[in-house]
Amino acid sequence: MSKFGELIDLRVPVLLDFYTEWNDASSAMHPVLRDVAAALGDKGKVIKINVDKNSQLAEALRVKTLPTLMIYKEGEMKWRQSGEQDANTLIGLMQEYI
Structure with missing residues (x-):
């Protein structure tokens, strides 16, 4: 199984953030994602994926907007959205899959 496959095949929900260091909207999400991770504790995972370093994965998943x-959850995509999101929305979405 690929490393990505192992990341998304967990029994807890996994929130992936595709970002770059140079994108302002991506940078604005850093504190939001810290809050989400803190609120979830061990009931969920937040994983940041730098598209500059993982361009093949980003291309395979058709990531166009940052x-x-x-x-x-368990290898199945449950939700996808481009653009900034607030912590409460993301926490609520993650809790639906706990």
Whole structure:
């Protein structure tokens, strides 16, 4: 199984953040994602994926806009949205899959 496959095949929901260092909207999401991770504790995971370093994965998943956020659980994509999101929305979405 690929490393990405292992990341998304967890029994807890996994929030993926596709970002770059140079994108302002991506940078604005950093504190939001810290809050989401803190609120979820061990009931969910937040994983940041730098598209500059993982361009093949970003291309395979058709990531065109940054940030792009996805929620996976047990290998299945449950939700996807591009653009900035607030912590409460993301926490609520993640809790639906706990």
